[in-house]
Amino acid sequence: MPRRDLKAGVDETVAAAASVPRWPSGMFSGAADSGIWPGMTRGMQGATAFITPSTYGFIFIWYLTGALTNTYSRQTMLAFKSPPYLSLTLMQHVMAMLCGTFGIRVLQLRPYKPLPPQAHTFAFYRLLFVYSAGFCLTNGSFGKVNASFVDTIKAGEPIATVLLTTLFLPGEKVTLSVFLSLLPIVCGVGISSMSDTSFNLLGFCMAMGSNICFSARSICAKLLRSTLGKQMDNANLFVHINMYCTLALLPIVLAFEGPLLLHVMMDFGRPAKLFLMNGVFYYLNNQMNFLVLEKVDAVTHGLINCGRRVANISFAIMWFGTPVTLYNGAGICLALSGAYL
Numbered sequence: 001m002p003r004r005d006l007k008a009g010v011d012e013t014v015a016a017a018a019s020v021p022r023w024p025s026g027m028f029s030g031a032a033d034s035g036i037w038p039g040m041t042r043g044m045q046g047a048t049a050f051i052t053p054s055t056y057g058f059i060f061i062w063y064l065t066g067a068l069t070n071t072y073s074r075q076t077m078l079a080f081k082s083p084p085y086l087s088l089t090l091m092q093h094v095m096a097m098l099c100g101t102f103g104i105r106v107l108q109l110r111p112y113k114p115l116p117p118q119a120h121t122f123a124f125y126r127l128l129f130v131y132s133a134g135f136c137l138t139n140g141s142f143g144k145v146n147a148s149f150v151d152t153i154k155a156g157e158p159i160a161t162v163l164l165t166t167l168f169l170p171g172e173k174v175t176l177s178v179f180l181s182l183l184p185i186v187c188g189v190g191i192s193s194m195s196d197t198s199f200n201l202l203g204f205c206m207a208m209g210s211n212i213c214f215s216a217r218s219i220c221a222k223l224l225r226s227t228l229g230k231q232m233d234n235a236n237l238f239v240h241i242n243m244y245c246t247l248a249l250l251p252i253v254l255a256f257e258g259p260l261l262l263h264v265m266m267d268f269g270r271p272a273k274l275f276l277m278n279g280v281f282y283y284l285n286n287q288m289n290f291l292v293l294e295k296v297d298a299v300t301h302g303l304i305n306c307g308r309r310v311a312n313i314s315f316a317i318m319w320f321g322t323p324v325t326l327y328n329g330a331g332i333c334l335a336l337s338g339a340y341l
Contacts, residue, residue: 051295051296051300052295054295055291055292055295055296058288058291058292058295059288059292059304061284061288062285062288062289062291062292062304062308063307063308063311065281065284065285065288066285066308066311066312067311067312067315067316068277068281069278069281069282069285070142070147070150070151070312070315070316071147071315071316071319071320072274072277072278072281073088073138073139073142073147073278074142074146074147074150074316074320075274076088076271076274076275076278077139077142077143078143079270079271079274080271083139083140083142083143083144084257084260084261085136085139085140085142085143086136086139086249086252086253086256086257087253087257087260087261087264087275088139088275088278089132089135089136089139089249090246090249090250090253090261091261091275091276091278091279092135092139092278092279092282092283093132093242093243093245093246093249094242094246094279095276095279095280095282095283096238096239096242096279096282096283096286097239097242097243097246099280099283099284099287100235100238100239100242100283100287101239103235103287104235104236104239109235110233110235110236112236113231113232113233113236115232115236115237115240116228116231116232118227118228119224119227119228119232121224121227123220123223123224123227124224124227126220127217127220127221127224127241128241128244128245128248129248130213130214130216130217130220131213131217131241131245132245132248132249133209133213134210134213134214134217135210136249137206137207137209137210137213138150138154138206138207138210140203140206141153141203141204141206141207141210143203144198144200144202144203144206145196145198145199145200145203145204145207146196146197146198146316146320146322147312147316147319147320147322148312148313148316148317148320148322148324148332149192149193149196149198149199149203149207150203150207151309151312151313151316152188152189152192152196152313152331152332152335153189153192153193153204153207153208153211154207154210154211154309155185155188155189155309155335155336155338155339156185156186156189156208156211156335157211157214157215157339158178158181158182158185158338158339159182159185159186159211160208160211160212160214160215160216161215161218161219162174162178162179162182163215164212164215164216164219165215165219168219169219169222177341180341181338181341182338183338184334184335184337184338184341185334185335185338185339186338187331187334187338188330188331188332188333188334188335188336188337188338189331189335190331191327191328191330191331191334192327192328192331192332192335193331194327194331195325195327195328195331196328197323198322234290234293234294235287235290238286238287238290261275292304303340306336306339306340309336309339310336313332313336
């Protein structure tokens, strides 16, 4: 092809991409429990993202590690008479900190960026609290009810996001269509709760509490983002947050569960392997989330994340052989359809 024709073809492609309408980016552009973090400076491409084969690979690993994280969380909790959900969360923070530091400092997957002094504000520590509390409550719910039921409840996260956004982000527009999409979520979660054989009020409340924490995390991240700007990227911030969460959670774990995690790891039996595998999958799940987020726009990321919830529920049902009744299946479908809408 002549050089002028090639240049003209490239210009037409760029012009066509630029003509794609840009969707608004807000609280409802798609961040769930491993959603958008502060410091994200990636530009929007519109609703249609050009997903490359490598991105499909990242999505597959993200789906797989997310399902395995939930599965190993449930298995770890079942291995103990009194589920040590605080110790499991501490292990997740530690493994994310170690693996993330190894990837940045040793493998040099990203340039290392120290946490800037101006990040040490009330907003930053508020983000740490809701982040760690969200995973503590999630792991606690895995100790009380089926993994598939936890993911069904967590499909109701948009409900908490709408409520918190209305209260704390008055400038964020919540459209009528968003409010209407909450109805099938509410109905689906309600039907699934009434028909699930493992239903436990404490487990239900912990899963709903984690929804509130993760929705609050998205709002806290949005409020903090202007402070950090381009001085921090997602990968480095993830490591820093898990390091601070480790330091904050350690005395709480020792106070309520004692040195159980240390004893388990020193014995290196089956529980220790469950803790280790859960921590590794937790790190990989979040790392793949960041990689996918860098490759696609926020709307596409939200749709992919909705599909991840379907994959998690399906994987948990098959792995644990959880019986699914007609009402339970209908509730799951309603909740997921509402999240998709």
